[in-house]
Amino acid sequence: MIQENINNLISLWQVAGNSVNSYFENENFNYAVIENSDWPNRIWFDHDVDNKSLNAAKEFLSKQSKNLTVPYWDIYDSYSDELFESYGFKIKFKQIGMSMKLKNKFDFKKRLTIELVSNEKEAQLWENIYPEAFGYRISKEILLNTQNKIDYYLASINDEPIGTAIVYNTGNVSGIHGVGVIPSARRQGFAEEIMKHVLNESINVGMKFSTLQASDMGKGIYLRLGYSEDFTIKNFILD
Template sequence: MHIDKANLTNLTGLWKKYGLSGGDKNALALPHVSARWPHRCWFDGNMLDLGCANDTLWLDNLPESSVLPIWPMIRANNGDNAEEIEARILERNWVFAFAQVAMYLELKEAATYTLPVRDGFQVLLVRMPAEARKWVEIASQAFSYIIDYSVIENVLNDKDIRVLLGTQDGRAVATALLYKTGDVIGVHQVGVKQAFRGQGISRCLMQYILNAGAQWQGKYMVLQASPSGQPLYESLNFIPQFTIKNFQRA
């Protein structure tokens, strides 16, 4: 599988794990819709191929909280209808909300990635409900939106998911979630509590994640970076792939 497609497969696979709302799968214009956080709505195929770009009335039936991501088509001729799709969405009273850059790294042996050396810093694998609630609290604050606790609770025991909580001197300060699809490990929800930013905690957490990913027998690591997070990932040798534009109702 092409690494660009592998990135999207990991991302949308995690959204499916989080939970989807029901719908008529025979309806051509019906996308996947998250039943709750992270509120994503997307297509498995290309909107133009599905005949959805010119008939966008389905947008009116999406939940008010829906976030609609648009990414380039990943296919042999690299055809990209994103601009036409975006124009149709904007005509329906939706607005650009934020962008992310898909990135990947080809993992080396675990010994290549030294564990972080920082006094008092640890990374815990979340298993218990109390730990999950603390994870949700920290992540919600870090990203400035409310994460649904029940979504995280439902994936705690999934063999392909690892929910990580970073602590500094015993205090929960950072979060991450790893999701493995084949030999690809997706890095999601990397966040640091606001009061602890600018102290190098994100880099320490990512050093731990790189080591853990290699030990988990991953061949590639993928993520979707915010503009503020991209410099850190580039410094760790992640390679940019493409941009994901996210839209919401005006």
């Protein structure tokens, strides 16, 4: 499921970028840069990196006003870390690509109201709380422009929004992204409840697999749900 995971993630960035005419490709790399949003704002490679592609990426990044993230899927068994470092890149953070075969629906106690974002008011609420959970902003324009292709969930308790999720399906793979809870609502099992809800929705529409990218700190919840660790994504920035 490694390639399916990567393909889902890349396609998500492409859809988001295209929604505001901000996705581009060239012979060395692809990129999505959105002015009034902190996401996707990435450049990535369709192949293992080499001197030519990294030099082109460095040149491009040095002219950007935003500090773009450069994700690298560590699947090629090459010594690319050293190559990245030689061009002035450093690792900003790592993620673990994880996957799971979808079988039986999850049982859980429903405490949250979890609804799809369907209008501007809900998109604004989602935009407002997402940075509280993740520390970066996704513009509501992206939500409104892509809601026919991407599912954005808003989780609330007693009419107070506390969490988010993004679900993007490619083929028979349900990519789960952006599952987060604001600090004041953490340590109560809400993130796991959101996960079980969106996974059940994925099963409802016939998805056979689920993929996601987790931090090392946050992977425990996904291992408990049945995901396995498949590969590492190293996210670089130009130092």
